[in-house]
Amino acid sequence: DVVMTQSPLSLPVTLGQPASISCRSSESLVYSDGNTYLNWFQQRPGQSPRRLIYKVSNRDSGVPDRFSGSGSGTDFTLQISRVEAEDLGFYYCMQGTHWPYTFGQGTKLEIK
Amino acid sequence: QVQLQESGPGLVKPSETLSLTCTVSGGSISGYYWTWIRQPPGKRLELIGFVYYTGSTTYNPSLKSRVTISVDTSKNHFSLRLSSVTAADTAVYYCARSPIFPDYWGQGTLVTVSS
Numbered sequence: 001d002v003v004m005t006q007s008p009l010s011l012p013v014t015l016g017q018p019a020s021i022s023c024r025s026s027e028s029l030v031y032s033d034g035n036t037y038l039n040w041f042q043q044r045p046g047q048s049p050r051r052l053i054y055k056v057s058n059r060d061s062g063v064p065d066r067f068s069g070s071g072s073g074t075d076f077t078l079q080i081s082r083v084e085a086e087d088l089g090f091y092y093c094m095q096g097t098h099w100p101y102t103f104g105q106g107t108k109l110e111i112k
Numbered sequence: 113q114v115q116l117q118e119s120g121p122g123l124v125k126p127s128e129t130l131s132l133t134c135t136v137s138g139g140s141i142s143g144y145y146w147t148w149i150r151q152p153p154g155k156r157l158e159l160i161g162f163v164y165y166t167g168s169t170t171y172n173p174s175l176k177s178r179v180t181i182s183v184d185t186s187k188n189h190f191s192l193r194l195s196s197v198t199a200a201d202t203a204v205y206y207c208a209r210s211p212i213f214p215d216y217w218g219q220g221t222l223v224t225v226s227s
Contacts, residue, residue, distance in 0.1 A: 037213060039214075041214075048206055048217040048218065048219050048220050049157070049214075049217055050217070051213065051214060054213040055213070060215070092156075092157060094157070094214075096212035099170065100173065100174070101159045101212065102159070103156045104156065105156045
């Protein structure tokens with residue numbers, strides 16, 4: 001299975017400051033159709049995961065533009081330009097290129 | 113707005129079969145792939161498998177011998193059966209649409225395996 005490794009696992013942040021989460025895959029996530037199926041999810045306490053970003057950098061409808069995704073191959077990043085209180089929770093990367101599709105172990109975004 | 117809702121027993125005895133149903137509302141089950149995902153306590157999310165609306169299935173090799181996912185388009189729902197459960201199968205189980213990039217998720221249901 002493709003192993004997805006996130007860092008850091010815990011990210012203390014100051015409100016209004018930027019934050020960045022790294023996700024590395026054990027194999028390239030470029031599919032034979034040329035697409036890279038790397039997604040980012042947010043999970044607030046007591047809620048189910050919510051997709052924020054799909055195919056590396058495509059932001060979902062309703063997701064604030066302070067969230068952005070980038071990367072290629074095996075190295076990906078989720079950036080939050082200015083953290084707000086509603087952003088606190090867990091963030092997961094997930095690859096949909098190689099079956100079985102797999103998730104990162106999660107990064108907890110919390111107040112410093 | 114598509115909504116998904118899991119239903120089924122919250123407690124299953126070891127060696128028995130876990131059965132859950134995911135009812136889709138606000139949209140048709142036809143034309144899409146539907147998936148089951150679980151999250152054991154303190155562990156990462158795991159894709160169990162998925163079903164196309166035609167009934168075609170794909171399972172995670174780690175669970176393949178014990179999993180059955182089926183779909184009923186007339187009821188707009190799909191189901192999960194996991195046999196011979198152990199404590200390791202205790203998890204929050206989610207249903208979602210589109211296994212490659214899950215966009216709509218159910219609220220999740222905790223299933224505990226215990227005697």
